[in-house]
Amino acid sequence: MRNVRQYTIEQFFSTFSIMNSSFSHDERLILYTSSQTGIFNAFAVPVSGGTPRQLTRSKAMAIYAVSYFPYDDRILFVRDCYGDENHHLYVLESEGRERDLTPGIGVKAKFLGWSHDGLHFYYQTNERDPRFFDIYRMSVAGLDRTLIFQDTEGLNFHSVSPDENHIVFGKDMTRANCDIYLLSKQSGHMRHLTPHVGEIIFRPASFEIDSQSLYYLTDEDNEFSYIARIELSTGKQSVVFRAPGNVFAFVPSAGGKYSTVLVDDEGQKKISIYDHQSGEPIALPSFPKGDISSAVISKSEQLLAFYVNGDRSPNKLFVYEFAIGTARKLVESLSAEIDSDGLVESRRVSYHSFDGLTIPAFLWKPHQASAGNKVPALIWLHGGPGGQTRKGYSPRIQYLVNNGYAVLGVNYRGSSGYGKTFLAADERKHGREPLWDCVEAKKFLASLDYIDTSKIGVIGASFGGYMVLAALAFTPEEFACGVDLFGISNWVRMIESFPPYWSPHLEFYYKKMGHPVADQDLLRALSPAFHADKIIKPLMVVQGANDPRVLRAEADEIVEAVRKKNGTVEYMVFPDEGHGLTKKTNRVTAYDSIVKFLDRHLRGLESNAPTDNGSHS
Structure with missing residues (x-):
């Protein structure tokens, strides 16, 4: 056991997220997305180093940088409306004027890439038919568009x-x-x-x-x-x-000199650069506190922009010069108030489930935990179906661990990254075999001498939120409490209410989960909303009012059902969010309330009043 400096939730979320990268036409700037203002906006940083410049100034709706134009200083970015996921594609002129290239209510658009000569770009939009995305080619010079493909098949x-x-x-x-x-x-x-x-x-x-x-x-x-x-x-x-794991991307550089390969190695993303002709690997710097997590090669093929990320180190943006073999850090996202050495590195573990199947997981052990100082634990349930808990920085997990909670991120059957047989092992078994893997995870935690076995809860978002509800409804005596963020409670309504543009992919859900008519009995059996009377342990529910994937009705229904049985349930709805929390203030509010909820029900601390207002603004 060691002394641990305690950080506030505000300090953890003062560490901001950075992502995406695009070189300017003269390769003197790198465009990226950052949440350092409290919400995502577009920024640019000099390749030579220096202070980043904020390019967009949204205070209400998240903006994600897409790309510089190939021959001038304009940029493309996308923005939706308070989390509804109907992203529009915008151009930001060099003088700062914004133009919506894909206007229309309910329209969803996506940038698809530049033509090889850089004179046009491609994008898709469902403006003609909300079910299908047509492909357009737009000129760089006049922003005139031409339809090149009309989709009717998905x-x-x-x-x-x-x-x-x-x-x-x-x-x-x-x-x-x-x-x-x-x-x-x-x-x-x-x-x-x-x-x-x-x-x-x-x-x-x-x-x-x-x-x-x-x-x-x-x-x-x-x-x-x-x-x-x-x-x-x-x-x-x-x-x-x-490769030993799943290869999930292969990208030759613009001139064909290099190729970038991305591999999922049992929950750890690994990126390598190769000579495209010979196949020989290009030596890149190594980083003791993380791995290269994404990479973009400039058009001249002289520069590489990449991020380094690790359990104790959030994304850092670097640029690498191939000719001289040196890397330069351009953007640091970890708050200056946090000492990374005081954070926790995850450890790969595994255990045997009820039927002998090996279940992989990642374990975060608090520094203060020991046999003489037992700590409560949380089973962290990833989204999906088919998602994965990976190595990498998570302010949410680090905040929980800093507060003395051990966290076990379980890659239950049906998780990606462990082979196609493991991936397919959950089909039409949700709420059963994958859940039983999580019950066995509790037994694994109980084998650790620093875990208080009477204080094990579950937490998850999206499909992981469904797993939390399933755990409390279908194995009501196993876990001390649960936190559900944006989780599905009613699979029949969930599948029937998918956005129109998901309709071409419904066969995936019919095979994976079941058909809402033909398999309604199965879906009702797997849906916690129809079994909420069995939930007897404390539950916290967090929901975005504009969520297009998991409708607010999913959360309302499960909360109302638990309340009818006089169960303990706390409820937070964020009116300006969708399927996730994009704003710093909302993330701070939510996770501060989550830890207080856990403190009450896993530690018996009653100093904080519960959150039970059904909304937050």
Whole structure:
């Protein structure tokens, strides 16, 4: 046991999030997204180093930087309306004027990439039909647009070939069964590149620079996805790159000198750069407190922008010069008030579940925990279905651990990153086998001499929130309390109320969860809303009023049902949020209340009044 400096929730969330990166046309600036003002905005930082400059000044709705224009100082960014996820694509002119390129109520748009010559860009929008996304080509000079593909099948645009003769699409039948289609822009012929039998993943990765071949991801005859290539003229296929875990991205640089490979190695994202022709790895700096978590190579292929992230180190933005082999830190996001050495590094652990299946997990042990100073514990349940708890900085987890809670992030069956058999092991079993994995996690925690076995709770968001509700409803005696953020309580209504643009992908949910009509009995059996009378342990529910994925009705219903049985439930609704908390003030309010709730029900501290107002503003 060691003495631990206690930090406030305000100090933890003074550490801000940074993400995305794009080089300016002259490669003197890097565009990125930052929450340092309390909400996400676009910033730019000099490649040579210096003070970042704020480019957008939103105070109410999150803005996410997308890209600099290839030949001038304009930028593209996206913004939705208070978390409704109907993102519009905007251009920010050099003089600061904003222009909505995709106007319309209920319209959802997405930037898809630049043409190889930089004179146009591609984007998609569902303005014609809310179910489908049509593809447009917009000129850089006049911002004039041309429709290049009208979708009626739910195809997923991936990219246009560098010579602009072909468009490649993906089509997801289920999570484990995907196809690739190639459209000739000249003839209009749509070619099915990956006919197959059975459930196999085929997903586009990138065109070769000469447009003659296509790299793709597949798990054909393998537990994990790898990179293969198909020659478009002959159909000849070959394996390019395999790794011990899932390869989930392969990106050649603009001139074809380098290629970037991203691998999921059992919950740890690993990025490598290779000489694209020889396949030889490029030596990059190593970082003792983290790993490279994302990378972008400049058009000149002389610079690499990348982030470093670790359990005790939130994203830091670096630039690397290939010619001289040096890296320079440009942006630090960890609050100066927090000593990273006082934070906690996670440890990979595993345990056997009820049927002998090995369940991987990450364990955060508080510094103050020991056999003589036992601590309460939380089982952290990730989102999904098919999500994953990974290594990396989480202010929420570090705040809980700093307050003396051990945290076990369980990758229950159905989690990604551990092979396709493990991924498929939860189909139509939610609320049962994956939940039983979490019950076994409690037994694993009980084997640790520093855990107070009578004080183990569950916490999770989105699908993880559903798992919390399922834990309290279906195994009511197992956990001392639960915290549900944006969690599903009624699968029948959830699937019936999906946004229109999810309709092409409903087969995935029908296979994974069940059909709302044909399998209604199954879905009702898996839905905590129909079993809320069994919830006897304290519950806290956090919800965004504008959530388009998990409607507020999901939260209202479970809260009302628990209250009818005189159960203990605390409820917070944020009127300016959707499926998650984007504003610093809301994150501070929510997690301050969560820790106070846990202190009351896992530690018996009654000094703080419960949150039970059904809303927060």
